[in-house]
């Protein structure tokens with residue numbers, strides 16, 4: 064009999080959250096990581112815990128996951144830097160303002176609190192935004208956190224429950240209850256959960272594309288920004304599946320630093336900074352908040368989101384009965400990690416789930432392909 | 436034929452010598468430096484004594500000016516734009532510089548090692564305090580302890596005394612036994628011996644205590660005293676300032692960003708001073724800490740090689756070999772004793788930008804791990820200060836280097852002109 068019930072590939076925030084959930088369910092877990100815990104896309108992302116309503120299934124998973132984060136919040140160590148900052152969805156004009164109202168209605172139906180701000184209310188909430196904006200939707204219960212430490216927190220809790228971390232091990236092949244490392248070694252487990260983020264080398268047929276993003280972090284400017292600020296135009300740009308896009312998206316860190324984003328690009332697997340994209344991203348940010356111009360930017364980096372065609376993750380079984388997936392989280396893997404972990408372990412154990420798991424099943428993609 | 440465009444980064448002894456040699460040999464040369472004037476660390480202009488001239492400095496700067504090379508001060512290289520274009524920040528906007536041959540003379544910085552109290556106001560880097568004094572900061576009448584390691588301590592103490600400070604002591608962690616062979620070897624370099632003797636004389640009655648190092652600094656709001664030890668005895672000295680540095684660490688970030696290979700922490704160069712990347716040369720401290728004479732001769736060779744003046748005169752190669760040997764003796768003489776790597780307590784801050792303590796770092800496995808999980812090295816200095824310390828303390832090699840190399844105003848990313856060697860490669 065294999066020594067482990069479950070081997071998880073990838074110690075990003077998703078793999079770590081799954082390790083904890085599985086260990087809680089009494090499984091003997093090993094988690095393997097080629098690099099540093101939380102050092103993949105988890106280290107490159109923003110850490111905005113946000114309810115999103117692109118589709119009913121996305122709303123269901125983000126709302127469920129956010130509720131899990133909120134329950135967890137009081138227990139999180141201080142260095143996870145979890146703060147219930149709230150999101151401000153900013154409307155630039157009347158057209159976007161109608162979106163504010165329909166978004167509020169959608170959120171209300173899902174039991175998500177939100178509040179419409181008029182231009183004055185918005186200026187009071189965020190005095191450094193440019194004048195002339197149409198208003199905003201405030202979602203007060205959204206949060207922000209520091210992702211790599213959150214990942215490590217999940218992992219350390221899992222290890223307390225007996226999970227084993229195998230660091231510095233790159234998986235070269237996996238399937239049929241067996242993991243083969245590039246160093247020649249191998250391990251066996253009843254089940255394997257692939258949580259390798261945007262890396263699909265182990266299963267190249269997976270319908271996941273890398274979607275590159277840029278971020279800039281500033282020096283400390285406490286008090287300049289209080290909420291996570293996102294332009295509503297972001298919805299338009301995040302929807303687009305083809306063209307490169309930028310959007311105003313800014314996050315205040317506990318340290319007073321500001322993270323400025325965001326950009327989305329397909330077809331660029333490199334880590335290199337794309338100066339044209341960076342420039343239009345920052346121009347967009349300055350358009351909304353002119354004072355950003357003078358702030359000192361200390362670092363720029365890029366990361367790759369794991370994008371699927373319907374913007375929903377792949378959680379659940381595959382054709383290989385030993386192999387399960389928890390991947391394809393695009394720009395929401397930090398938010399969705401706790402919810403996805405519960406769904407993944409539900410699938411492993413054949414448990415019923417708190418929300419309908421069907422929209423995230425990997426099999427939906429093959430079905431579509433058959434229909435097409 | 437169109438003249439070759441040679442770009443030199445750093446206007447210290449290495450960069451100036453490189454630019455002079457390349458310019459004299461038909462290249463179009465521009466030198467970029469983030470300071471307002473040429474000179475680098477050792478020849479930094481002294482605003483309080485504009486007419487006081489150091490002969491070596493005057494000679495190098497005069498030769499540079501007559502060579503026809505252009506100096507572009509106040510420009511800091513922050514990124515690489517294309518394989519043959521650098522990005523500089525100047526006064527809040529970006530400029531791009533294209534090159535055919537690039538010479539890196541980016542120098543070194545001081546290395547700090549954490550000990551309890553080292554972050555108190557009143558504790559300065561030794562070279563940092565010297566630079567402040569040259570910028571007009573008054574130390575007259577101040578009681579100063581100079582401590583750490585390296586020949587820089589003597590130079591700084593002599594300088595501070597000249598400016599009216601009362602230098603109480605110079606505490607050098609290396610033992611007399613360790614330094615002696617080095618001092619004896621100076622007999623072979625009369626110039627250096629004279630310089631050393633000059634410092635010693637300028638120090639007057641200030642004791643030079645070898646085998647002696649700081650273990651803590653005390654004070655509430657400001658520094659009040661420093662505790663020193665020789666391993667057997669400890670004693671506390673009241674003072675106003677502590678000038679402290681543990682030798683130098685090379686500025687290799689730009690070379691790394693350009694993809695140049697490092698070897699044991701220094702930029703690897705061949706006999707022509709060429710790095711692992713063709714057409715990129717490196718001279719001075721990034722290739723090894725060996726002092727101003729080594730920097731100058733390496734710079735001259737790099738300048739000649741960049742101008743395709745081959746072969747390099749054997750006299751220059753011989754001088755370089757001699758200075759390299761001096762550098763090795765220097766490194767050996769001032770190697771860190773194990774005790775100075777154990778001064779920090781659990782609560783001692785190691786990364787000042789992010790307030791990360793020694794205790795927090797102890798459980799991490801490498802630099803990336805430490806950065807991600809404690810934010811060590813993630814602040815405005817981007818690990819320039821704590822990176823050298825954690826390398827010494829834990830043996831961590833800094834991993835990737837990321838742009839911008841120095842903090843820049845956000846607006847600069849949106850405001851870019853191409854300069855000088857236009858058209859820039861786009």
Ligand SMILES: Cc1cc2nc3c(=O)[nH]c(=O)nc-3n(C[C@H](O)[C@H](O)[C@H](O)COP(=O)(O)OP(=O)(O)OC[C@H]3O[C@@H](n4cnc5c(N)ncnc54)[C@H](O)[C@@H]3O)c2cc1C
Pocket residue numbers: 072073074075076077078095096097098099100101102103104105106107108109110111112113232233234235258259260261262265275276277278324325365366367368369389390391392393394395396397398399
């Ligand atoms: C610019 C940007 C901003 C973002 N902002 C947000 C945000 O505000 N909110 C939000 O919710 N999400 C955000 N995201 C998305 C979020 O960061 C990701 O969805 C999330 O980090 C994915 O986590 P993961 O564990 O799936 O992947 P990863 O963190 O990439 O983890 C996968 C791990 O698997 C390891 N691995 C891969 N292959 C192998 C192998 N063969 N062998 C061993 N180990 C392997 C990797 O080393 C890595 O550590 C953002 C993403 C980007 C790029």
Ligand SMILES: Cc1cc2nc3c(=O)[nH]c(=O)nc-3n(C[C@H](O)[C@H](O)[C@H](O)COP(=O)(O)OP(=O)(O)OC[C@H]3O[C@@H](n4cnc5c(N)ncnc54)[C@H](O)[C@@H]3O)c2cc1C
Pocket residue numbers: 444445446447448449450467468469470474475476477478510511512513540541542543544545561562563565587590591683686689718719720721725726727730840
């Ligand atoms: C703080 C300090 C004080 C020193 N004081 C003395 C002393 O008093 N006596 C003594 O004998 N030796 C001193 N030294 C040692 C001395 O600097 C070296 O021995 C030698 O002269 C170095 O020459 P260099 O040309 O290699 O570098 P440097 O003289 O350091 O010149 C490098 C230049 O490049 C610039 N630069 C670096 N990166 C960039 C960039 N990205 N963009 C633009 N410009 C850049 C730097 O600002 C600097 O002006 C000191 C060193 C330091 C670090």
